[in-house]
Amino acid sequence: MTAIQEHSLILVVDDTYTNLEIISEVLKRSGFAVATAHDGISALEKIEFIYPDLILLDVMMPGIDGFETCKRLKANTRTSDIPIMFMTGVSDTDSKVHALELGAVDYIIKPFQEEEVLARLKTHLQLRHLTKNLETQVAERTAALTQALRELQESQIQLVQREKMSALGNLVAGVAHEINNPMGFIVGNLQPAKEHIQELFRVLDLYQKYYPQPVPELQQEISNIDLDYIRADLPNLITSMREGVSRICDITNSLRTFARADSDRKLECNIHDCIDSTLVILKHRLKGNSYRYDIQIVRDYGQLPLLQCYPGQLNQVFMNLFANAIDAIEELVETNHHHSLTTHISPTIWIRTSFNPDHTGIAIQIKDNGMGMSEEVHQKAFDYLFTTKPVGKGTGLGLSIARQIIVENHGGLLKASSQIGVGTEFVIEIPFG
Ligand SMILES: Nc1ncnc2c1ncn2[C@@H]1O[C@H](COP(=O)(O)OP(=O)(O)O)[C@@H](O)[C@H]1O
Ligand SMILES: [Mg+2]
Incomplete structure (x- = not known):
């Protein structure tokens, strides 16, 4: 007996008691586990509790016939891929074709040859086993490819x-x-x-x-x-x-x-110098124009030790977050202008640095009173290539790069909270060491 057979459960559905007896006997003798049902309805009920590897299904039965039973099994996603073999006394070609159209894998005619039935059964179990294996392999490959x-x-x-x-x-x-x-x-x-x-x-x-x-x-x-x-x-x-x-x-x-x-090595650096030097570079974008006032920078710097980090990368994170904050402020001003509203708020970016709550690293909060994000945008903001900005302005890379630098390269956290029309706050946490 092969390994497939040993564990295989066959559900036999037939309204004639003697037929059920005979087939069950043959199958058991060949090492299969057997479950039986007397008609279509009880087969469908039974299938709620068992999961056979193959179903032998009589065509002519009182109540719902074999074809209808087959249809319902195929319609249920849980049972749709269990192979079904029909058995009937009538040998007309029409019902053979019909059976195969309904998704049955085979069709045998009663009274049958024991050897033939067993041979066909084994073939279909084997096929099913291979298909399943193949499906698992495909799923595994797909997962591997997705990961790659x-x-x-x-x-x-x-x-x-x-x-x-x-x-x-x-x-x-x-x-x-x-x-x-x-x-x-x-x-x-x-x-x-x-x-x-x-x-x-x-x-x-x-x-x-x-x-x-x-x-x-x-x-x-x-x-x-x-x-x-x-x-x-x-x-x-x-x-x-x-x-x-x-x-x-x-x-x-x-x-x-x-x-x-700072190619490969982490350096000890003063986070405040990093932030300030980034702001110098963005200075021209902070200056006011005919629509808005200068963007105020409000610093609340804590007493922090030097941090082991990749300063160039962190500069880029600050650059991305500040650029987004400036964009969001400009968007708010533009939206207001478009609706002929004056922007009363003075555009501001708040920067706060401190120890993180359990003193195992530092926290940097960067908050703006710009346009804010809807829940939907917030959900996707960190996605690769996600942007709400027009082509040429947004790349959708800023936050995914920032997250990668903070989370993967520094073992830290990057979180955002936002309220539409009010503003956005990003929190960076970087552990020591
Ligand atoms: N401070 C912010 N205020 C409002 N929305 C923001 C802010 N930062 C990011 N977003 C939203 O997240 C999106 C993705 O940001 P990002 O990855 O930097 O790409 P980009 O700036 O090129 O669009 C932005 O298009 C914007 O909708
Ligand atoms: Mg950006």
Whole structure:
């Protein structure tokens, strides 16, 4: 006896008691488990409790006949793929065709040859077994392929992200470096320039002291250029140039912090520097226009230790979240404008950093009072390629990249809560170590 047979349960349905007896006897002797039913209805009832591997079904029965019973079995998803073999005394071709059309696998004629019935039965059980195996294999393959696809998408995100980061990082670092060089000349020359000017003025003073009555041409020129004004204004010019220079230095420093390459290793870094340098880069987007005020940044930074992280990646997360917050604020302003409403709120992004609730890491909250998300958008916001923005503006990558960086690369959490028309809050949690 083969393994398939050993465990196979055959349901025999026949209204003639002797037939049932004989077939059951034959099947049991060949090692099958057998269940019986006297008509279609009781077969359908019985099938609620058992799951046969094959059904031998009489055609002519009182109540509902074999064909109807077969139809109902095929209509039920739980029983639809149990193979059915019809048995009947009539050998007309019409009912054979009908039986096969109804989805039966075979048709045997009574009185039958024991060997033949057993042979056919085994064939169908074997077929069924193979089909099942095949289905499992297909399901397994499909699952494996789905998983592979997901991994591929993820590594693609990572690639895109790394590509963009390294291109942007190189550019930014390069520009910052190039600016720093000539900046050095200016910084270095400002002080001597100031001193030279002071010296020149001292010489002028001396001239005026010893030659109080200069020739008319000189007098004319002195009044033309308004020498007193120049004398008063020059120190201001120098101070403001100093300020400009120092601001440029801040910016290039931020750019360098932002672009700090961090390919494979985690570095100890100050999260607040990361956030601030990202904001410097987005500064032009925070500035107001004829529709809206400047976007205010409200910082509430906690006392935090340095964090082991990939700073370049975290910068990208901050960049994505801030860019989304700015987009959401702009969308709210535009929607209001479209409905001829003025936006009374002052557009704001709040940033709060703290220890996470159980002090095993840090938490960063980024909140905006922009458009907010509907429940439906919220559900899909982190999906790969999901965007509600027009082509060219949204890529649908921002949040999936952010989640990947936080969850997979830093073992952390990224959650959002939002209320439409009110705003959105993202919370990042990153564990220590
Ligand atoms: N701060 C936010 N406020 C409102 N909606 C947001 C915010 N952040 C993300 N979303 C929604 O999530 C979607 C996906 O964001 P993201 O993955 O960054 O892709 P993209 O910004 O390119 O659309 C956005 O299109 C937007 O609908
Ligand atoms: Mg985005």
